[in-house]
Amino acid sequence: MTQSYNITDLKKKFSSKDQKIVLFGAGDIGELANYSFNKLGITVDSFCDNDIEKRGQKYCGIDIMSLDDLLKLEKGTNIFISNNYSSSIGANLKSHGFTNIYDCVELLSKTDFSDQKFKHTHPLKVERRIEYYKNMCHKDEYTTSGVLNIKSLDVQVTERCSLKCTNCSNLMQYYERPVNEDLEKLFLALDRFIECIDKIYEFRVLGGDPFMNKELHKVIEKLASYQKVEKIIIYTNGKIVPKGPNLTCLKNKKVILDITNYGSISNKHDEIVKVCEENNILYSATYPKFWQDCGKILPFQNRTEDEKKRKFIDCCNSDILSLLRGKLYRCPFSANAENLNAIPLNKSDHIDLNDLQISKEDLKIKIKNLVYNKDYITACDYCNGRDYTVKKVKAGEQTKKPLEFVRV
Secondary structure, eight states, X not given: OOBXXXXXXXXXXXXXXXXXXXXXXXXXXXXXXXXXXXXTTOOOOEEEOSOTTTTTOEXXXXXXXXXXXXXXXXXXXXXXXXXXXXXXXXXXXXXXXXXXXXXXXXXXXXXXXXXXOOSSXXXXXXXXXXXXXXXXXXHHHHHHSSOOEEEEEEEEOBSOOSOOBTTOTTOGGGOSSOOBOOHHHHHHHHHHHHHHOSEEEEEEEESSOGGGSTTHHHHHHHHHTOTTEEEEEEEEOSSOOOOTHHHHGGGSTTEEEEEEOOGGGOTTHHHHHHHHHHTTOOEEEEOOSEEESOOOOOOOOOOOHHHHHHHHHHOXXXXXXXXXXXXXXXXXXXXXXXXXXXXXXXXXXXXXXXXXXXOHHHHHHHHXXXXXXXXXXXXXXXXXXXXXXXOEEETTOBOSSOOOOOOO
């Protein structure tokens, strides 16, 4: 849906002041793309973003316009899509008559970001964010090829958490008797998954809080042993200082510790940072103020097929593959809602990687269909979704006891 280009042609085309550039997506990829253009001596004229709260604001010192304003521009305007929805946004812009639509893959691939610190993007996340973006832009190509490249897999090692966030998008706030993952089932599922794919960029290890599982180090050692994976990201909430084997495993150069700092309740944040620096452990920190309101199990919404398709397409969680209890799911809400018996069981929404009756060939087909050929899942009728229209809630607000929900 987007046009191809090379950097030489790009510099020639935009040497003229008559050529206007709009970056569609005022987020981290937009920041990186703007930097790339600046290094080429090319000026970005505007950002465009679907988030209504960003409209009329500035990003990287550049005005952010609304989609309505963009649609009023000349149809020859050069639009570079700088968010994860390249395919759907490109199709929408083309339907409105725009002809010069590009992604930012080539631009970002040819830029050296090592000498620059960014206001909105942590240095350790630059490479990860670009790789994620590339994968999303090439998603349509993977659908029709024999290659099975996976951008990430969420590996949930525990339901236990040191916090009880009211709006946790992984639904930990609903577990009354949380348990750790069965490592035997987990390792079998991982082996079968790895056997079927060509490459995975990163495993994302989470819970709950992974450090609530004293056997976390066994999981990290297992993940690091796979040649097909580049990164292993461990998410923690700043309340547990890793010790012993769970500290030692973090020294593997594939591993990055991602610390979420919720302020006063993340009371071990500074101590964790100190431990990381003393042990040469790669880490990054995130300071969220708000979340999108996507951590609630809703009553059955009875949405139409078109409504569920739209909810699924627009949701930024709909392509976060998740592994729970040996089963592979399309998103973490689906995984945990099914595990909680909060939504009806639909076997087409997951793959049981522990089912040895499924051959390697059939398993690869099933994984590919789950990743690339889903229009929506059962969970879409019980979830708010996660797009820019969903209201925001304060990050890290706590509940004293597990939230109630209706079991199916």
